Amino acid sequence: MGGEKQWVGLAYVAPYVIGLLVFTAIPFGASFYLSFTDYPLLSAPIWVGLQNYIELIFHDRTFHRALQVTMTYVFITVPLKLTFALAIAYVLNYKLKFIGFFRTAYYVPSILGGSVAIAVLWRYIFADIGLVNMIITGLGFEAINFFGDPRYALFTITLLRVWQFGSAMVIFLAALQSIPAHVYEAAAIDGANKAQTFFFITLPLITPVIFFNLILQMVEAFQEFNGPFIITDGTGAPLRSTYLVPLYIYDKAFRQFDMGYASAIAWILFAIIMVLTLIAFWSSRHWVYYAGDKRS
């Protein structure tokens, strides 16, 4: 609003500025500092230079394993979830009756998915004698030891996240619905078939939203904690096949109170997320269409 004294706006955002400083900015810096210390919580932090990082990068087998599991988890989960979300949004984006009903049904898992109760439910579904195995054996196949076999354990927690594709789907659906009908009509007149229309018109026009979802889902997936923690009682069993990096950070920080080392792990994870985000941003100008400003 014109003519206001500058402090008026500042007064309104003051809560945010305080919160930002106290709960985000300072902890952010502190965490970086701590990652160069040995800090067993009860005594003061001692500067150890790069020692934590050297240990992590060159020696810590548990960390290497956790990182490998996390990467696998993220690189399977994110594309799968986005593909699912887009595919269902595409099917929903027609003038069908009960669209609202289906949209709601698909959205429910996203609302509940992060909760302890769902993780508990997952344990029961994939237990040795659980729901899925009852169905599998009922169909005459051999039961699968989901949580005992490292090959399947990661799959179950992957599925838990993919199952929550609803929020990404709602975003995709809104984007699909915002594409004007006449653009499709122009494509039809130009002779494009369904596949051509999808790949040359629809997909390019929703790239901003694909990009947005990609970043958001990636950042979230790297930090997944509740599911594997509850499903495996925090162990990341079997054979640490579901032991994601955030679980390791939790163990180091809040079970062993090794705050310096835990901070260093957090920073490596952060750096990986940052690099991937930057790659995404950097590449985005080659594949993301920006509807933004008029005239270049």
Place this chain on the structure above:
Amino acid sequence: MANLSLRSVEKVYGNSFKAVHGIDLEVKDGEFMVLVGPSGCAKSTTLRMIAGLETITGGEIRIGDKVVNNLVPGDRGIAMVFQNYALYPHMKVKNNLSFGLRIKRTPKDEIARGVENVSGILEIEELLERLPKQLSGGQAQRVAVGRALIKQPEVFLFDEPLSNLDAKLRASMRVRITDLHKQLKQASTSSTVVYVTHDQTEAMTMGDRICVMKDGHIMQVADPVTLYNRPENEFVAGFIGSPEMNLIPVALQRNGAPALTIGSQTVTFGNQLASRLSASTGDDLTMGVRPQHMQMVPPETDNAFSGTISHVEFMGHEVNLYVDIEGHKFTVVIPGDHYNPSMLADGAIRLAPRESQLHLFDPKTSQNISLA
């Protein structure tokens, strides 16, 4: 060679609303056909059925000699210019132009030639590298036309393409499109055009023939001059021409010289009118006279209607007079130099309809009974 013919074409929507009532229309090869009518008359629906964007629920559409009902839009040999241009927002102008050709896997050099050719004709060469959002309305409009042109379709379809432009630009685009059509016709390339508009000025100035529609029916198909001078029914009479034709209930006496009575006033006409009258369901008719054809005559003149001027709009080269004759409102247009403010002193005026330009409509059928 591509004439376009619609036979008994119907459109019934799912809720059993009948939008188009079995229309028949022949558009000749090379003809510029305008579909005009008020909003809701199904002119756009008709165009979209020709394009294949709407399914038809009955009847047949032919382009050239093939029935196209079964064909998807891309296979019909048509191109379309949309009201809001419908440019692909994520593609540069050159890719917008060439999209249809690329879809058909046209050789690259042929595409390049097409783009060059079309952008030359429409003077959009310097826009080729831009995105649609970087174009002005007029530029986007030209690109949209170019996108149609490049495909060398058998039939061009225009859906109110000028309605989003300001008045000045609209006038110049009108000329540009008509010129383009002439050029194509001279080059004897395909040039059949179906052009939808709600604007009668566009219709009258651009069309070789005009198809006037109302509520999913065709009211009349004719060239502009015929449409203006010989409207077949009350609707066309009222729709074409500005200000609107006066349509006033009158009583007709057919014995001897035809005479028309409004209230207590009767005016007698001569042979010209008598000779073109055909049968009607009764003698209570609707008289149609354009405001320009109500002639102001001196106060002492016999055989004219007298009325009172209630309101005047002075516009310089002409003047609109709003006249009350026995409780009926007439609009009269007189040349500016015939106007004198003193006329307003008592407001009395005498008016004689020009006999050769007078129409009589049967109020039951709305048909013009003075065309014989």
Place this chain on the structure above:
Amino acid sequence: MTTTLSPDAAAALEEANAHNARTRRNQKISAVIRYVILAIVGFIMLYPLIWLVGASFKTNAEIFASPGFIPQSPTTEGYERGWDTSTRWNFGHFFLNTLWILIPKTIGTAISATLVAYGFARFDFPGKKILFVTVIATLLLPNVVTRIPQYLLFRDLGWLDTYLPLWVPSALAGDAFFVFMLIQFLRAIPRDMEEAARVDGANTIQTLIFIVIPLLAPAIISVCLFQFMWTMNDFLGPLIYISSVEKYPVSLALRLSLDVTEAFQWNQVLAMSALTLAPSLIVFFVAQRYFIEGISTGGVKG
């Protein structure tokens, strides 16, 4: 207006009409296929939840006897026993605990996010650009980096084993997502009405309360609803900060019951799981419009 058709044309017309009928049939088939896909995928997705509810009314013996969800001999035993828990407190106590976190957190979020969004969307002030960049950055900043120092901070403040660490940051507009969402909503609302109010002599706070908040109400409701869900689902926060069982919110209590009873009392765990999901589910079904709008606006315009 129909003209008489030649026999040849009449035949073509008939053929065309037949084709039209075929097209309409094909469209119907395509719609049916879509429904079938949607229904099957939807059923598979929701079956775990349906099964959960069914199983919570089963006896322990029956739960892993068949994959069906309808209990043979329905019992509320799971609920009754589960409700009592193995601790000195029943589940009602833990629900109340959650409420004590929910209330200040939701209200605090609504107020602070509204104020801050209003400040960003409607005023100019020094450093606005940089501050707005931090909103986006925080949106993407992994919490994992700040968690440890935050813990140390709360320890030094003496806030461990209290609810303060769980809601105070949110009450200072700490959830960038909500601030961002409200800014997006506000930007879409024309300023005319606010300007009219200012001309009528209202100050910025009056304008906010009487003009902006009523217009923004749907968005603020979505903020509250999302915060409600997230708080119900939050597990790591309480896990780190709450140590005495007496103060456990439902998420921790549920996990506790998992540790203690899971080996044999399946129906109790399932019953309590269903119970902890119920508030979220009810709120979602009552107010789903706000969720969908909230996420669509925050997402697409981002």
